[in-house]
Amino acid sequence: MGRTTFGKAASWMVVLGMALAGGEAFAGEEARLGLQLQALVSGNDQPAILLAPGEGVANVKVRLERAQAASPGSSPASAQAPVTNLSSGAIAAGARKTLSVTQPFGTFEYTAHFDAKFTNGEASAFDMKFSLTRVDKLQLELSPENVNLDARTLSFRINNPGKVATIELYGKSGTKLATVEKSLAGTPGGTAVSMSWGAPAEELLYLDVKVTDVAGFWKGVRLTPFSVNIPHEEVEFESGKFDIRGDQEPKLKKTLSLIKDALDQHGKLIELRLYVAGYTDTVGSKDSNRILSQNRARSIAAWFSRNGIKVPIFYQGFGEDVLAKPTPDETGEQANRRALYILSSQTPSSSTNLPKSSWSRL
Numbered sequence: 001m002g003r004t005t006f007g008k009a010a011s012w013m014v015v016l017g018m019a020l021a022g023g024e025a026f027a028g029e030e031a032r033l034g035l036q037l038q039a040l041v042s043g044n045d046q047p048a049i050l051l052a053p054g055e056g057v058a059n060v061k062v063r064l065e066r067a068q069a070a071s072p073g074s075s076p077a078s079a080q081a082p083v084t085n086l087s088s089g090a091i092a093a094g095a096r097k098t099l100s101v102t103q104p105f106g107t108f109e110y111t112a113h114f115d116a117k118f119t120n121g122e123a124s125a126f127d128m129k130f131s132l133t134r135v136d137k138l139q140l141e142l143s144p145e146n147v148n149l150d151a152r153t154l155s156f157r158i159n160n161p162g163k164v165a166t167i168e169l170y171g172k173s174g175t176k177l178a179t180v181e182k183s184l185a186g187t188p189g190g191t192a193v194s195m196s197w198g199a200p201a202e203e204l205l206y207l208d209v210k211v212t213d214v215a216g217f218w219k220g221v222r223l224t225p226f227s228v229n230i231p232h233e234e235v236e237f238e239s240g241k242f243d244i245r246g247d248q249e250p251k252l253k254k255t256l257s258l259i260k261d262a263l264d265q266h267g268k269l270i271e272l273r274l275y276v277a278g279y280t281d282t283v284g285s286k287d288s289n290r291i292l293s294q295n296r297a298r299s300i301a302a303w304f305s306r307n308g309i310k311v312p313i314f315y316q317g318f319g320e321d322v323l324a325k326p327t328p329d330e331t332g333e334q335a336n337r338r339a340l341y342i343l344s345s346q347t348p349s350s351s352t353n354l355p356k357s358s359w360s361r362l
Contacts, residue, residue: 029126033060033116038098040133040215047132049099049112053091056119060088062099067109090119107133107161107214133215135160136189140211140219144271149204149225149346155194160213162187167195167209171202184211226266227344230258234338235300240284242295244303252303255341259309262343267311270345275359276301276315279322281336282329286319293317294360300339301362314359322353 034052041047051060064084086099101110109131116124141157148154156165162184169177177200184193197207204225212218232255235248244252263272278297280289294317301315325335342348349357 029114029116029124030128032124033057033114037130037132039131040135042135042215042217043137045134046100046102047134048101049086051088051091051097051099052095053093055093057088057091058117058119059090060097060099060117061115062086063113064101065111066103067111101132103132103134105134105136105160107131135213135215135217138211138213138217138219140221142209142221142269144267144269147223147270147345149223149270151196152199153194153196154209154223155192156209156211157190157192158211158213158219160189160215160217162189162191162193163212163214163216165193165195165209165211167197167207169197169200169207170205171200172205173202174205175202177201177204189213221269223270225345226270226272227342227346227348228262230255230262230341230343232258232339232341235296237296237337240292242292242299244299249303252300252307256304256307256309259304259341259343263309263311266343271311272343272345273312273314274301274304274309275340275342275344275348276304276313277340277342277354278315278317279324279336279338279340280319281331281333282320282323282327283332284330286321290317290319290321293319297339298360298362300341305362313362315362316354316356316359318355321355 032053032055034050034054036050036052038048038050049062051057062085064086066082066084084101086101088097088099091097110129112128112130114124114126114128118124136159139159141159142154146155154167164184165182167180169179171177178197180195180197182193182195187193206222206224208220208222210218210220233251235244235251237243238245259274266272276297278293278300280293282289284292294315297315297317301313305313320336323333323336324338325333327333327336340353347357347359348354
């Protein structure tokens, strides 16, 4: 039986150096103050200017002017272009000081003017430009109805501007079969993103989906194909008929409970579908038996739908084409008057029990 599990998710904060608007002319001033940026942050954290001077500082004052949003996904508040004034106070040589920059979610460009006074009486003043990014805690939305393993497609949304998405496919042998990558550069948060992959070289064991946002934070999900035959008691029909008798409904109610349990356990990330296959013995013509088994399978499928199964339901009648117990023609064999109930994330098929894949949707 297959499993559907969440993959591990991780995030990290990246600290970047500042870009100097005035070129090398300001390099000495930057080094003297030990300037760095805490430029990419997530959630409740705020970006910051980091000071780690190699000599005593009496005070550093910073005047920040925020320009309009530099990236999709920034708050509308970016149009205000506010001015912020920061001050460090005294910093001993070798100590560190963090000047937090309060900003909405998004990426913003700043023009900064620094005025520094050192304990030896010297002063320094310079201007810089840089960008700071703050994103919300990354959330990945991947709904079961948006995963189609038959079509080899899926779609998802993340709440932050994106950077890249990858799908890694692993086969039953445990070997990585392929990696599919899609750039999300310039994709605003909340945008639906679709991905697809080619036919794998062998049956899939699982797929790992990993989505990274513009700040480098990522979340991942593992999707495992699932298929199981639901155990059940065979429903008995009157000869040549396909109506479900009242005395047979307790059998279906027991099976209904098993199907709902399997859906609750395995249907959270991949859309599962119920397939009902019907079979007959060899009494009567092949064509009439195929029609009879089709109608009986449809009756069972409709009963499940009326009684609370909300996933897509498909049915098909195989008549006497696939005998559980081989018999001569015109032989009434109870073992051959049967049905299969298959809960699966993919269209079931096999050369033994399911020789045709022409399922009808209820």
